[in-house]
Amino acid sequence: MLAKSGFATLMRRLSVCMLLVTVSATAQDDPFAEYRAMMGDDNPAIFVIEEGAELWTRPLGPKQASLEQCDLGLGAGVVKGAYAQLPRYFADTQQVMDLEGRLIHCMVTLQGRERDDILRKPYSATGDMGTELEALASYIAEQSSGMPIVIPQNHPAEQEAYALGEQLFFYRAGPYDFSCATCHRQSDKRIRLQKLPNLTVSDGAGMASSTWPAYRISQGVVRTMGWRMQDCAKQQRLPQLLPGSEAVVALIEYMGVNAAGTEMAAPGLKR
Amino acid sequence: MWQIKYLLAVVAVSATVSACAESGSQSKAKTVESVWLESMVAKNHVGLDRLNQTALQSACSNAESQVVSDTEREQLQQEATKSVAYPADGVFLGNWQQGEAIAGNGKGMQWSDNPNEPNGGNCYACHQMSPDEVAYGTVGPSLRNYGMRGVSEAMLKYTWAKIWNPQVYLVCSHMPRFGDAGILDEQQIRDVMAYLFDPASPVNRK
Numbered sequence: 001m002l003a004k005s006g007f008a009t010l011m012r013r014l015s016v017c018m019l020l021v022t023v024s025a026t027a028q029d030d031p032f033a034e035y036r037a038m039m040g041d042d043n044p045a046i047f048v049i050e051e052g053a054e055l056w057t058r059p060l061g062p063k064q065a066s067l068e069q070c071d072l073g074l075g076a077g078v079v080k081g082a083y084a085q086l087p088r089y090f091a092d093t094q095q096v097m098d099l100e101g102r103l104i105h106c107m108v109t110l111q112g113r114e115r116d117d118i119l120r121k122p123y124s125a126t127g128d129m130g131t132e133l134e135a136l137a138s139y140i141a142e143q144s145s146g147m148p149i150v151i152p153q154n155h156p157a158e159q160e161a162y163a164l165g166e167q168l169f170f171y172r173a174g175p176y177d178f179s180c181a182t183c184h185r186q187s188d189k190r191i192r193l194q195k196l197p198n199l200t201v202s203d204g205a206g207m208a209s210s211t212w213p214a215y216r217i218s219q220g221v222v223r224t225m226g227w228r229m230q231d232c233a234k235q236q237r238l239p240q241l242l243p244g245s246e247a248v249v250a251l252i253e254y255m256g257v258n259a260a261g262t263e264m265a266a267p268g269l270k271r
Numbered sequence: 272m273w274q275i276k277y278l279l280a281v282v283a284v285s286a287t288v289s290a291c292a293e294s295g296s297q298s299k300a301k302t303v304e305s306v307w308l309e310s311m312v313a314k315n316h317v318g319l320d321r322l323n324q325t326a327l328q329s330a331c332s333n334a335e336s337q338v339v340s341d342t343e344r345e346q347l348q349q350e351a352t353k354s355v356a357y358p359a360d361g362v363f364l365g366n367w368q369q370g371e372a373i374a375g376n377g378k379g380m381q382w383s384d385n386p387n388e389p390n391g392g393n394c395y396a397c398h399q400m401s402p403d404e405v406a407y408g409t410v411g412p413s414l415r416n417y418g419m420r421g422v423s424e425a426m427l428k429y430t431w432a433k434i435w436n437p438q439v440y441l442v443c444s445h446m447p448r449f450g451d452a453g454i455l456d457e458q459q460i461r462d463v464m465a466y467l468f469d470p471a472s473p474v475n476r477k
Contacts, residue, residue: 182445185334
């Protein structure tokens, strides 16, 4: 495992170097589109996906159980297509859960692990090797690649989550008066050099929902949708947003329902 | 036609009933703020108190980014106007080079930032200013050649107030209240002002 990860890191670093060389050559509207095209299928996330597939089947925790019996919404152990239909309501927890919240739930119930241990470091710092949650999310998301996003809106709790997500999206707070909407309500805007997706309409929400998790070139790791939400909250000058929390789930629900029909293309490749 | 109306009425009533039943089964009165609070933890120098909304933030937290009434708008605008502190010595312009550094610095007040370092203004993230900066954003209007609009007393006061508290001119503006919220201090605002107005500043290069 370690030797493999070492190799993976080396490959990742090499890819990053190659990419940075091309970046300096262009700086127009979407320079990132150009190097995404150049990379073709060579997304360094493939190493992380492999790691995730291996983690899914590896016995871990006090119960020495794998996650293979984890129900991601389509039945115990069904991974194919599950991500394109998350978040969703789970009868066993009576909650709407996103992928990360559900994975944490499975680690606790199936593997007998402590929630606090898992939450101690859910996401990598820049330059880290990657976390279990990032690897699992990459593997599971890839298993929905090419499938349309269909977030269920049947259970009242799912409809509530959407409505709550919308309210959270427009909630302005903090010393900068920012809400999610400050950056993500308008189309065809950019912040710094980054295009800002309008998450209130289908193409913007689709672009965002279909491409996370993503390999972040500038950071050398795969970032998950939960990380993206946490980082947005940080940039809003708000406190730390927790993975799998009610606010994260509702925001992903809001965006995911707005994205209905978009084909999944994760893990993506981003700046 | 009456059947449709009847049907709509039934649907509306049952929707209301089920909505009530639903909220009744939920844990107490759940507000958006309480969901944020339960979903977040304090980190470094950033506490949960940041989720408490001001009257302005609360009034502008909707999809339309509009206050509900003219009365409310006028009241918020009056408060914003009162918040503006013009420089006591009447000096509006500082050093444009310092201002350029502030305008290009995106740090400040995030839990990953060092609270002992001065905050940046991060102006370039949303506004085009210098022709040398290619990575500018477009959330706010372009400020290229801003100083060529004239450097009258009125322009200086307008711009100072706009940076101090943009709500003076547009309630629910997306722009942070750099002076009022304590993001930039008086001298930093002078420097940013100079960056906008000084004829030698790259902002005003043709």
